[in-house]
Amino acid sequence: xxxxxxxxxxxxxxxxAEIERVAAEIxxxxxxxxxxxxxxxxxxVKRTPDLLPHCHPIRVTGVDVTVETETEGRxxxxxxVRAVDRxxxxxxxxxxxxxxxxSLYDTAKAFDRRARIExxxxxxxxxxxxxxxxxxxx
Numbered sequence: 001x002x003x004x005x006x007x008x009x010x011x012x013x014x015x016x017a018e019i020e021r022v023a024a025e026i027x028x029x030x031x032x033x034x035x036x037x038x039x040x041x042x043x044x045v046k047r048t049p050d051l052l053p054h055c056h057p058i059r060v061t062g063v064d065v066t067v068e069t070e071t072e073g074r075x076x077x078x079x080x081v082r083a084v085d086r087x088x089x090x091x092x093x094x095x096x097x098x099x100x101x102x103s104l105y106d107t108a109k110a111f112d113r114r115a116r117i118e119x120x121x122x123x124x125x126x127x128x129x130x131x132x133x134x135x136x137x138x
């Protein structure tokens with residue numbers, strides 16, 4: 001797994017049934033929102049050098065995007081990026097996660113203005129100049 005993102009509701013707040021219903025449907029990929037989030041994530045990966053000045057274009061060979069839900073309306077976006085270049089793809093994966101999450105937030109705000117994006121982080125990586133990495137928060 002690579003970067004993950006969590007759309008989370010405030011701990012003192014219990015999301016209503018509509019939020020939980022939409023989150024469950026996204027997890028089953030039965031809603032257009034999940035596909036839109038996946039497309040946004042892939043677009044984010046591809047456009048990373050256009051958005052971040054220190055990132056250069058790389059030859060991405062694959063992008064996997066998963067959109068999953070947990071209880072209480074939490075939605076996770078996980079992006080895995082593969083490339084043939086001898087450089088890391090962490091920024092591409094993180095940008096993809098952010099773009100996918102923003103797409104979901106755009107939908108969620110119609111139901112709940114308190115929805116928020118949090119927890120974007122690198123979960124793991126392999127190879128590259130800095131070597132392997134695995135977050136202890138997986």
